[in-house]
Amino acid sequence: MIATTTARPSLTASAGTPVHEACHGLREHTVRIWTQALYCSPLRPSDRPTPHTVCQAIVEQLTACSRVPGGCTALIAQDVGDYPTGFPERIAWCQRTADHAYTVLLTLHPPQFPEDWTAPCRPLVPVPRSGQALH
Incomplete structure (x- = not known):
């Protein structure tokens, strides 16, 4: 079983801004996507995968999910419907x-x-302000 920890690496941008503050939400978003990809992968706890194996499985599954309408989310929804427990x-x-x-x-x-x-990190696409439409 993979040991888990809540400790985060202490990373600091060269200007002194902690990465976790500068890119707030980036970690959570990335882990959410990785979680979905891992869910769709064939890896199981009994495989006792290393972090390297997990990363490989995630990349492979994200590639496979990119070919499916709805991606990993659609596959998870189907699986939840079939095996809710x-x-x-x-x-x-x-x-x-x-x-x-x-x-x-x-x-x-x-x-x-x-x-x-x-x-700080900025979105790659424009984000409309309240009441503003994108053109």
């Missing part, structure tokens, strides 16, 4: 395992930032 335990394991793999990945390969990096 197994969902809570499986999704909890997937979330813990994805979170642990993400922590290990950040510890081994911390992000690199330019020297003048001080701005």
